[in-house]
Amino acid sequence: MDVTTLFERLGVALALGLLIGLERGWKLRERAEGTRMAGLRTFGLTGLLGGVWALLSREMGPVVLGVGFAALAAVLILAHLQMVRAGVEPDYGITTVVAGLLTFALGALAVVGYISIAAAVAVVAALLLGLKPVLHDWLRRLTEPELLAVLKLALISVVILPVLPNRGLGPWGAINPYALWWLVVLIAAISFVGYFAMKVLGANRGIPLTGLFGGLTSSTATTLSFARLGRRKASLQGILAAGVAIAAATMFPRILLEVAVVNAGLVARLAPALVAMTVLGFAAAALLWYRAPSHEAEGEVALKNPFEVGPALQFGALLAAVMLLAEGARVWLGHTGVYLLAAISGLTDVDAITLSLARMARADLPGEVAAGGVLLAAVVNTGVKAGLVLVVGGRRMAGLVAAAFGLVLAGGAVAWWLV
Secondary structure (H helix, E strand, O other), rough: OOHHHHHHHHHHHHHHHHHHHHHHHOOOOOOOOOOOOOOHHHHHHHHHHHHHHHHHHHHHHHHHHHHHHHHHHHHHHHHHHHHHHHOOOOOOOOHHHHHHHHHHHHHHHOOOOOOOHHHHHHHHHHHHHHHHHHHHHHHHHHOOOHHHHHHHHHHHHHHHHOOOOOOOEEEEEEOOHHHHHHHHHHHHHHHHHHHHHHHHHHOOHHHHHHHHHHHHHHHHHHHHHHHHHHHHHHOOOOHHHHHHHHHHHHHEEEEEEEHHHHHHHHHHHHHHHHHHHHHHHHHHHHHHHOOOOOOOOOOOOOOOOOOHHHHHHHHHHHHHHHHHHHHHHHHHHHHHHHHHHHHHHOOOOOOOHHHHHOOOOOOOOOOOHHHHHHHHHHHHHHHHHHHHHHEEEEHHHHHHHHHHHEEEEEEEHHHHHHH
């Protein structure tokens, strides 16, 4: 490499060390001089050392780089132990030692040419170091069922998914085990986002917030929960109706996200109607919230375990059945059969039919039919939510929800017709 490139890469190595050292130095800024194991200057020099050692290894062989890394590790470990014995270091944690070794490696990585990777890792490392209080607080609040849920999600995504056959099986080749399970993982991940957002921000910090994140997990379950609360507390029905509208409106961008992941080519057909319904849904919710009496409204929505193998298998079976029925309906009844199945599926769930039709549109199902089926399922499911509010929450709350949903569906119909 020429001299200019060499200096640029060494500069990057120094900058990455300074970035990590900035966090470490700031964290230990209150300590007296000489009682800090490593700070801004030390980490900057460590990054530069890694870059220089990588240059030496180009001339003298890769063993030199390994020897330099081992020597640095020995120095850092001995320094850490000495500070612990002297009572300067309050605990036996080796975070700073690991950070120093990582800084050396990133400096070397930058000089050998992987500048973008080294920079990205350095930013992530500095962020993880700085987020120690937040991460530890999350760990303290994490329950055993939630930890098991995370591990189960990792099991179905990292262990099971890669070994499944990636080819069509069954009648018409409609069932692809790999694609089917991948969609199960996708829905589980979306539910995780909603659950832990509510967990971190607080499920009882207000009905709108609960409706927003509850809609990511299950807008129907959130609607039912709000309807039950509305029957018990009639004075909160206006605010609860706003929460229902928010949960329902959140369903539309969730559908768009699922389609974008499975079949990005279908997004352009669905986006106008779904975006219009999302905007109108949130606008109607804001109006309901503004007009509701002022109360200290706390959402009493119980958080359920974010992931269980049983429900995942049930959703997988439902998705497989919908995929098979959708292909059968298309073969036997044509486009009419697809619309009929979409309407029936929308009575209970929109995710399965959305994912199925999005996949079919990648093959031989016309995009117009797939988009129409997805929207039909969303419309039917929205109507089911209004019915749940009427049956469980009562007429007054149902009237408010129906007015909001009427505006949403009318706007979606206009957007669909114009496009």
